[in-house]
Amino acid sequence: MKILVAVKRVVDYAVKIRVKPDKSGVETNNVKMSMNPFCEIALEEALRIKESGHASEVIAVSIGPPQCVETLRTGLAMGADRAIHITTDVGATLYPLSVAKLLKALVEIEKPRLLILGKQAIDDDCNQTGQMVAGLLKWPQGTFTSKVILDKEKQVATVEREVDGGLETLCLDLPAVITTDLRLNQPRYATLPNIMKAKSKVIKKVTPQELNVVIKSDLELLQVTEPPKRKAGVILSSVDELIDRLKNEAHVL
Template sequence: MKIMVAIKRVVDYAVKIRVRPDKTGVETQNVKMSMNPFCEIALEEALRIKESGMASEVIAVSMGSSQCLDTLRTGLAMGADRGIHVEASGTLYPLSIAKLLKALVEAEKPGLLILGKQAIDDDCNQTGQMVSGLLNWPQGTFASKVVLDKEKQVATVDREVDGGIETVCLELPAVITTDLRLNQPRYATLPNIMKAKSKPIKKFTPQELNVDIKSDLEVLQVTEPPKRKAGVIVSSVDELIDKLKNEAHVI
């Protein structure tokens, strides 16, 4: 069984985000970029499944500019067997990515598609659900535990929901999106980083996959959140209640 994992190149989680002066988006020039943390968890889970003997190959997929190759190489250094890069300019929205993933799945025929539940740059949390709908595959979102049964060809997924943990049983092939508590991603070792340079990366364009990536969405403006006002020290509980009632209007 093959496992396909989608990974995204995003602004590193430790970087302080700055909005561009023209308010068309956030600044990405000369900013440290890295693999989306949820995608790292997805890739780690795929590698663990392969190491347990439940899968034969892990394929890492990334979409975007040529700079995504660096992210793919990181995935290959972590242990993925080969990479696929769909080269596209401009912003790719969830539905476009889902359509591209559908085309790749139909070409590669994996038994499992694993994605991070969301990307930390847009927080859309939509791609996994959309590609599941396009493929008509069962989905297990927000996975905190994944157990595969190779004989029965099913995956048991513990999902983190508002009320606690929900367990679902999915017939393979299926789509799984990963939550933070699923695992702890490994670091790429120096020998594996060197090996990754010789691992194959196949390139496609949306046109070659026969996918129209034109989106109906348009970003009008990106602005920073309003600055937080300074706090006020009150001298008594009565004064606090008065301010909450008459100034904040929360009680």
């Protein structure tokens, strides 16, 4: 069985985000970039499935500018067998529907039995791509999964997902789409020998034109602004003063 894992290059989670002076987006020049943490979890789960004998190959795919190759080499160093880079122009904005269409086209070529994605990316927090690609492929989907069990003989995947009322268990016929939650696993660190080996591995490049997908914007970005700064707290002298302020200033009573 072949597993395809989508990985995204994002601003590192430890970096303090800065908005551009013209408010057209987030500053990314000279900023540390890394693999989206949810994508790391997705790749780790695919590697564990392969190590358990339920998969024969793990393929990492990333969509974006040339710098995405660094993210794919991280995936190869973690243990992915192959990597595919769907190239786009520098500065091109990719929205979830365009990414879903590109992944659908690639799935039709590679024919994996399982497509695993992080449930969301920490840069836009859209939480849409997995659901959209499942809809386009007409595959069953298990989102926000915190546990995955594969039955190779029956060709089904049993997943647990967290919902408001507790845990929900789903049984998915393969092929299927799975999106991963933080509690699914703890991603491994790439070892130095594997990092060195990954530098020499060939990464296949594919263009949207070769996949017969037209990238177009479904949304118009008007402005990016920082959240308002939190006001300083006030020390009150009595409960009566607190109640008075809640009633007359905050209007919550």
